[in-house]
Amino acid sequence: MDILRFITAGSVDDGKSTLIGRLLFDSKSILIDQLAAIEKQSKNKSNGEIDLALLTDGLRAEREQGITIDVAYKYFSTPKRKFIIADAPGHIQYTRNMVTGASNSELAIILVDARNGVVEQTRRHYVIASLLNIPHIVVAINKMDLVGNSQDVYNNIVIDYQEVAKSLGLKDVKYIPISALNGDNIVEKSKHFPWYDGESLLHHLENVQLDSDVNLTDARFSVQYVIRPQSEDLHDYRGYAGKVISGIYKKGDKVVVLPSGIESSVKAIEIGGNEIEEAYALQSVVLHLEDDVDVSRGDMIVQQNNQPKIAQEFEAMLCWMDNKPLKPGNKYFLQINSRLVRCVVKELEYKLDVNTLQKNESPEKAVLNDIIKVTIKTASPVAFDPYKKLRQNGGAILIDETSCVTVGACMIQ
Structure with a gap:
């Protein structure tokens, strides 16, 4: 059901x-x-x-x-x-x-x-x-x-x-x-x-x-945890735990780790300690790669022939959720799936009037509940898809660096 x-x-x-x-x-x-x-x-x-x-x-x-x-x-x-x-x-x-x-x-x-x-x-x-x-x-x-x-x-x-x-x-x-x-x-x-x-x-x-509604075409896997038991029984075990955001993964698939760009292939897929032949969107699994590569929390494993965008600067629609106003130049953490990076809001392009759908260009600031289009620059590359194409990999949040309060909900374009 x-x-x-x-x-x-x-x-x-x-x-x-x-x-x-x-x-x-x-x-x-x-x-x-x-x-x-x-x-x-x-x-x-x-x-x-x-x-x-x-x-x-x-x-x-x-x-x-x-x-x-x-x-x-x-x-x-x-x-x-x-x-x-x-x-x-x-x-x-x-x-x-x-x-x-x-x-x-x-x-x-x-x-x-x-x-x-x-x-x-x-x-x-x-x-x-x-x-x-x-x-x-x-x-x-x-x-x-x-x-x-x-x-x-x-x-x-x-x-x-x-x-x-x-x-x-x-x-x-x-x-x-x-x-x-x-x-x-x-x-x-x-x-x-x-x-x-x-x-x-x-x-x-x-x-x-x-x-x-489930995207089975664009394979996206966000790494949440690297499993290394380092026990005598599992001396060489290295698994990457996370959720299949979208798409399908099969044993033998050629994949690339983003944002580093390291290439490998899927050696095995596990659910609950049991190996399976393929994993589908919305399943939580453990992936094993053929090569001993450097993969960390926040990295994304995707198929080589179907990759998302990678950028350090992008536009996003933003719903502002904080009592303190948003101004150009403000710095925050940006979290998209399990990846957390520092960022700065470079520009407020326009504020959307929900009554007339008019775009009020270049506002000085955004206040609570405003819906605005912004330009964000991150300290390190981020892998994403446009929100309209794949909401699971195009949605992000802004987090205040000092209070750790979520201050904005982003729809990356």
């Missing part, structure tokens, strides 16, 4: 936490003690309703304000698929949390309040979903019951979002009218939308195709 990782995002009070609670409740994924706890704490218990948002809004500060502050993760499964949900906060000052939750998601559910339509924060989330190259987008038009389940309201919102999707180059976008509070079109199709001929939200989540 495969796993779908998805994120819910939208403006404040669009109903993200209620939607997740409804998915868990209607799919019978809530334990009895959990249900009893939220019934006791529910704000609506006087009229017999359960506040399903409490399933994800776990912090006391969140419950007092009725909002989501941190990214809340929930897990559930159906007979067809397992799910990991990231519930991202809606406030503009927590956009960085949305980036964190979306970085490993294959699908994004962007909620829209049918009464308000497209607002700044939902547009911002749409832009971030595009920048993070999330393969599948669901625009869930929520609170349809508050607009009389109007087809015209639904159609107008779809038209607005189609324009944004076209401008951002998004392709796989699904539009579903729902009412998270009442459960309409969440697990089962609702009779309240006779004009809607599509599927329910859960049916779409269960059946969206994920196989094509």
